[in-house]
Structures are given as C-alpha cells and as structure tokens.
Amino acid sequence: MAKRLAIGDLARQTGTKVNTIRFYEDIGLLPEALRTASGRRSYEASDVRRLAFIRHGRQLGFSIPEIRSLLALSDQPDRDCGEAAAIARAHLADIGIRIARLETLRSALTEVATSCEGGRAAECRVIEAIAGTELAGTGI
Amino acid sequence: MAKRLAIGDLARQTGTKVNTIRFYEDIGLLPEALRTASGRRSYEASDVRRLAFIRHGRQLGFSIPEIRSLLALSDQPDRDCGEAAAIARAHLADIGIRIARLETLRSALTEVATSCEGGRAAECRVIEAIAGTELAGTGI
DNA sequence: ATACAACCTCCAGTCACTGGAGGATCAAGA
DNA sequence: TCTTGATCCTCCAGTGACTGGAGGTTGTAT
Structure with a gap:
C-alpha cells in the first residue's frame, strides 16, 4: 500500500512546525488526518501538496480566509468551474x-x-x- | 511657549490610532509623555517626527525590535550605521x-x-x- | 448648565502561530 | 526482553502588534 507519513515527516517535507499542522487541522485548513491504531496522525502525498500550498500562500501574505478560498478553487467539483x-x-x-x-x-x-x-x-x-x-x- | 499637542492631534498628524500611541509608550518606543495638570499626555514636534519614523518603518516592514535599533542609532549619532x-x-x-x-x-x-x-x-x-x-x- | 468630544486606565480579543507540560508510544540497540 | 530517546498525543499559555471597549474624568462650545 501507499506509504503514509507521520506528522513529523509532513512537517519536515513542508518546512512547517508540527504544532502548526495540528493548528491547521483545528481550523479546518487541513482535513482531519487519518489516525493509526494508536491514535497518531497519518498523511499521504496529497497532504504534502496541500500543506505546501498553504505555506506558500502564507509566505505571500495571504490571510487564512484567503487561502481557504484559494483552496476552494481546487476543491470545486468540475461543474462549478465558472465560479x-x-x-x-x-x-x-x-x-x-x-x-x-x-x-x-x-x-x-x-x-x-x-x-x-x-x-x-x-x-x-x-x-x-x-x-x-x-x-x-x-x-x- | 511652544505649542503642545494632545494625543489625538499626534494621532491625526501621523495617521496613528490613539491606542497605538499609548501602546508604543508602554513598550518604550516612545518616551513617557509629559502630562498636563489633569493627567493628559502632551506632545511636541519631536514626538511627531519620532512617531512618523516609527510608522514609516512599520510600513516598510520593519519589526518593532528593528525599529528600536534604528531609533537607537539615530539617538546615538556617533555609532556606526552599517547596522x-x-x-x-x-x-x-x-x-x-x-x-x-x-x-x-x-x-x-x-x-x-x-x-x-x-x-x-x-x-x-x-x-x-x-x-x-x-x-x-x-x-x- | 449641559452636552458631548476627547481623554484616562485597564483589560479582553484578534490573527497566526509557537512553545511547553505531562503523558503515551514507537524503533533501535544492548 | 529491556531500556532509552525520539516522536507523538492533548491541552493550554504566550507572542507580536496592535485594536476595541468598558467605565470613568476632563475640556470646551453653546
């Protein structure tokens, strides 16, 4: 099966602090992470991309609500493309x-x-x- | 005698909020203001210049610690300005x-x-x- | 004399994190 | 197998740079 990442791996791959990742989950910028049997968060490649996007956006000076709306762009189902x-x-x-x-x-x-x-x-x-x-x- | 300014005048002349001026005094960016008999803060032209410097520095993206060291430099003109x-x-x-x-x-x-x-x-x-x-x- | 604007202090809230306490769990070496 | 140290968990407090408000006092114009 596809390789899964611990929160620390995700943090290293995106230059984000572990606490910040948990914070993004809290406020709903990242979806609730899947958990291992022992309760640890478990991530995959798409989480790396999403988090990298968020970090880039923050570095560019976008607020979290703005990033939310930029993320909504790619979360849109295809039929809402005009929007x-x-x-x-x-x-x-x-x-x-x-x-x-x-x-x-x-x-x-x-x-x-x-x-x-x-x-x-x-x-x-x-x-x-x-x-x-x-x-x-x-x-x- | 030289004309003195109320905090609201200083605020208007520098585009700063009154609360922000008090905040700058609290953290020591502005010296403790002289007070009128009734306890109101009273300012003069040099305060306008100092506060304008602070605001411009903030607009240029300098942090408050950075502005503090820039102010220290201009307060002590004999120091080297390479910093x-x-x-x-x-x-x-x-x-x-x-x-x-x-x-x-x-x-x-x-x-x-x-x-x-x-x-x-x-x-x-x-x-x-x-x-x-x-x-x-x-x-x- | 009375409004009412401007002032005072003190404190809580905002945003986007950041760090730490206290405790559980995992991976690797002896 | 045991132990050690890194990593993880939750929860909560603190940071920077303000901003806003409550509750009270003073200044000024009518």
Missing part, C-alpha cells in the same frame, strides 16, 4: 495590487539600503530615508 | 522573494482562470500549480 474562474479572477486583481505595492516598497527600500556609505549614524541616510518615506495610499 | 544598512538589505532580499512568488502565482491563476472560462471540464488544479512551484535559489 472557480470568478474566484481566480478576483484573486488575480488582488495579486496585481500586491505586486505593485511590493514594487513600490522595493524601490523605497532600495533607496534606503543603498544610500548608506558607512560612517557615523549622524550622516546615515538609511535613517533619514525612513523618516522621509511616504507610502501613503499604497495600503502597505 | 542600519544591513537591516534594510535583509528586507530587500525578502521582498524580492515575495515578488517572484506572487508573479508565479499570478501566472498560475491566469492559467486557471482562462482554462475554466473555456467551458470544458477544466482541471482546476490550483494546489499542484502553486504547491509544486519551486523558486530555485531563493532558499525557501
């Missing part, structure tokens, strides 16, 4: 905004990081640049 | 990774959205599209 497309489009708009914000942030930080020539903090342009940075309206 | 530049560079690297990931997600979702729109029983395998995405060389 899935709508969800995907809604996220696409959001992602465009996020990318734009991060690019604004990147250029601001680039200026901040490159302007320091070393030396005394009194002349440090990093601090000046942060003091003068306006990111108003970017929603960051 | 400030290092903090900024670390954030730049992180932002680069996030932008790359979001762009990957964008193209995957575009694929999902367009294939679903085709009307056929599309395969909305969002998890595989994103979970399997490896960003080589990002260290994650």
Whole structure:
C-alpha cells in the first residue's frame, strides 16, 4: 500500500512546525488526518501538496480566509468551474495590487539600503530615508 | 511657549490610532509623555517626527525590535550605521522573494482562470500549480 | 448648565502561530 | 526482553502588534 507519513515527516517535507499542522487541522485548513491504531496522525502525498500550498500562500501574505478560498478553487467539483474562474479572477486583481505595492516598497527600500556609505549614524541616510518615506495610499 | 499637542492631534498628524500611541509608550518606543495638570499626555514636534519614523518603518516592514535599533542609532549619532544598512538589505532580499512568488502565482491563476472560462471540464488544479512551484535559489 | 468630544486606565480579543507540560508510544540497540 | 530517546498525543499559555471597549474624568462650545 501507499506509504503514509507521520506528522513529523509532513512537517519536515513542508518546512512547517508540527504544532502548526495540528493548528491547521483545528481550523479546518487541513482535513482531519487519518489516525493509526494508536491514535497518531497519518498523511499521504496529497497532504504534502496541500500543506505546501498553504505555506506558500502564507509566505505571500495571504490571510487564512484567503487561502481557504484559494483552496476552494481546487476543491470545486468540475461543474462549478465558472465560479472557480470568478474566484481566480478576483484573486488575480488582488495579486496585481500586491505586486505593485511590493514594487513600490522595493524601490523605497532600495533607496534606503543603498544610500548608506558607512560612517557615523549622524550622516546615515538609511535613517533619514525612513523618516522621509511616504507610502501613503499604497495600503502597505 | 511652544505649542503642545494632545494625543489625538499626534494621532491625526501621523495617521496613528490613539491606542497605538499609548501602546508604543508602554513598550518604550516612545518616551513617557509629559502630562498636563489633569493627567493628559502632551506632545511636541519631536514626538511627531519620532512617531512618523516609527510608522514609516512599520510600513516598510520593519519589526518593532528593528525599529528600536534604528531609533537607537539615530539617538546615538556617533555609532556606526552599517547596522542600519544591513537591516534594510535583509528586507530587500525578502521582498524580492515575495515578488517572484506572487508573479508565479499570478501566472498560475491566469492559467486557471482562462482554462475554466473555456467551458470544458477544466482541471482546476490550483494546489499542484502553486504547491509544486519551486523558486530555485531563493532558499525557501 | 449641559452636552458631548476627547481623554484616562485597564483589560479582553484578534490573527497566526509557537512553545511547553505531562503523558503515551514507537524503533533501535544492548 | 529491556531500556532509552525520539516522536507523538492533548491541552493550554504566550507572542507580536496592535485594536476595541468598558467605565470613568476632563475640556470646551453653546
């Protein structure tokens, strides 16, 4: 039969802490794991993919409700594909905004990081640049 | 004498919530405010600048410990500012990774959205599209 | 004089985890 | 077989960075 993974294996394969996996199960992001006779959680490859997806999504700054809705996309039965497309489009708009914000942030930080020539903090342009940075309206 | 500001004025001038200002005082990011005879906090221009610095730093994604060390640097102008530049560079690297990931997600979702729109029983395998995405060389 | 906005302190809640106590179970070596 | 140490279990408390609210006081405009 297919090889099953203990929670620690799943944790190692996805770079997630064991407690976090149990937390995701608690809040319903991961389905309730099958248990061994002794009560230990037992996983398979699809759990690795789902959890990897969740972790990527979190690293990208999506909230758990947002990830829930992204996951719903692939959980959709085929007949609801139109709805899935709508969800995907809604996220696409959001992602465009996020990318734009991060690019604004990147250029601001680039200026901040490159302007320091070393030396005394009194002349440090990093601090000046942060003091003068306006990111108003970017929603960051 | 110089004009003093109430906490609400400081809040408006810096786009900060009143409770957040009190919180920053609690954790020592802002010095303990002077008080009026009736016990209300009273601020001056330097507090506006310090709080603006804190808020800008937060918008740039610096943690409170990081902001604390940036503030310490500008409070002690004789120290070396290489630390400030290092903090900024670390954030730049992180932002680069996030932008790359979001762009990957964008193209995957575009694929999902367009294939679903085709009307056929599309395969909305969002998890595989994103979970399997490896960003080589990002260290994650 | 009376509203009512703004202030005060203190505390609880949010989100997304993270860590630890206290106890059971498993796998490997002596 | 026994023992040791890693891993697992549940449950609960703590973190970071706020946010909001209760309950009470003060300032100001009419």
